[in-house]
Amino acid sequence: xxxxxxxxxxxxxxxxxxxxxxxxxxxxxxxxxxxxxxxxxxxxxxxxxxxxxxxxxxxxxxxxxxxxxxxxxxxxxxxxxxxxxxxxxxxxxxxxxxxxxxxxxxxxxxxxxxxxxxxxxxxxxxxxxxxxxxxxxxxxxxxxxxxxxxxxxxxxxxxxxxxxxxxxxxxxxxxxxxxxxxxxxxxxxxxxxxxxxxxxxxxxxxxxxxxxxxxxxxxxxxxxxxxxxxxxxxxxxxxxxxxxxxxxxxxxxxxxxxxxxxxxxxxxxxxxxxxxxxxxxxxxxxxxxxxxxxxxxxxxxxxxxxxxxxxxxxxxxxxxxxxxxxxxxxxxxxxxxxx
Ligand SMILES: C[S@@+](CC[C@H](N)C(=O)[O-])C[C@H]1O[C@@H](n2cnc3c(N)ncnc32)[C@H](O)[C@@H]1O
Numbered sequence: 001x002x003x004x005x006x007x008x009x010x011x012x013x014x015x016x017x018x019x020x021x022x023x024x025x026x027x028x029x030x031x032x033x034x035x036x037x038x039x040x041x042x043x044x045x046x047x048x049x050x051x052x053x054x055x056x057x058x059x060x061x062x063x064x065x066x067x068x069x070x071x072x073x074x075x076x077x078x079x080x081x082x083x084x085x086x087x088x089x090x091x092x093x094x095x096x097x098x099x100x101x102x103x104x105x106x107x108x109x110x111x112x113x114x115x116x117x118x119x120x121x122x123x124x125x126x127x128x129x130x131x132x133x134x135x136x137x138x139x140x141x142x143x144x145x146x147x148x149x150x151x152x153x154x155x156x157x158x159x160x161x162x163x164x165x166x167x168x169x170x171x172x173x174x175x176x177x178x179x180x181x182x183x184x185x186x187x188x189x190x191x192x193x194x195x196x197x198x199x200x201x202x203x204x205x206x207x208x209x210x211x212x213x214x215x216x217x218x219x220x221x222x223x224x225x226x227x228x229x230x231x232x233x234x235x236x237x238x239x240x241x242x243x244x245x246x247x248x249x250x251x252x253x254x255x256x257x258x259x260x261x262x263x264x265x266x267x268x269x270x271x272x273x274x275x276x277x278x279x280x281x282x283x284x285x286x287x288x289x290x291x292x293x294x295x296x297x298x299x300x301x302x303x304x305x306x307x308x309x310x311x312x313x314x315x316x317x318x319x320x321x322x323x324x325x326x327x328x329x330x331x332x333x334x335x336x337x338x339x
Pocket of ligand 1: 177178183186205207209210228229230253254256268269271
């Protein structure tokens with residue numbers, strides 16, 4: 001079981017048997033080992049898939065919005081990687097709790113839980129550290145019961161971007177990749193004007209949808225499918241496309257788990273760089289799998305950090321790999337599947 005779940009289990013006497021909202025959990029056995037009336041909100045599709053068999057459907061929500069669960073006796077947030085995502089979640093959780101109800105924050109020390117006191121301040125009268133074990137901490141505040149109703153529009157950002165051929169506006173939410181700006185790698189990929197092959201195009205790891213939006217307007221013969229693991233990214237991508245009347249399909253997928261059929265092209269600023277320079281194992285699995293989703297003569301076009309040794313992997317699984325664009329940090333690669 002994950003460390004965050006283990007530290008919660010150590011506080012079973014506080015939690016067992018209660019009607020609890022659990023937000024952003026790891027997909028493990030916690031909700032079985034700690035019996036209670038659990039209601040789980042996750043924005044992570046991989047966690048959703050992992051928990052699907054463990055909880056009744058109406059107690060598990062995969063969404064950009066917190067489910068409106070009534071009669072809660074407490075709520076727990078497992079600290080997300082991005083602090084602004086924690087703020088976004090807490091702003092939705094606090095209004096669901098009556099005055100005096102506990103709001104817990106649990107997380108790994110290296111995952112930012114040390115900011116718990118600051119995050120919980122203002123939602124209750126002070127925050128107390130209940131436990132510290134297994135590199136994790138568990139914090140609690142008792143909410144004041146006066147949290148303002150959550151308004152999505154207060155958290156949503158509109159980002160104006162200028163390209164040589166078009167101006168666009170992206171919708172973004174806290175913790176969505178490159179929130180508030182255009183990533184340098186994505187910008188380089190979009191500098192490439194070579195047309196994509198006509199037909200279905202998969203945008204893997206779509207984020208707020210910038211690649212599909214710009215490329216769809218340049219390639220009227222293409223129909224885009226956008227996938228991401230993050231419910232907030234999917235919501236933003238949908239909004240971004242709708243605002244510009246781009247007709248496309250947007251759906252969750254963990255890797256290529258929910259992607260079916262073959263595509264004329266796959267575009268991506270792929271997520272699988274872990275920070276470990278030589279670890280290309282996730283990338284390799286992706287190139288191997290995506291080859292099955294490309295039509296004969298289908299194109300894979302991706303951008304990646306220049307130091308990542310992707311070309312031999314791309315060539316092993318798809319076909320000859322060309323560098324379409326490069327700068328001091330990024331390279332845009334293109335490979336065409338055999339005919
Ligand atoms: C580098 S960002 C690119 C976002 C967007 N395409 C852009 O260019 O701004 C990678 C995206 O992949 C998503 N992602 C991470 N792991 C994933 C997975 N296992 N399956 C699908 N998407 C994933 C992330 O949520 C993120 O939005």
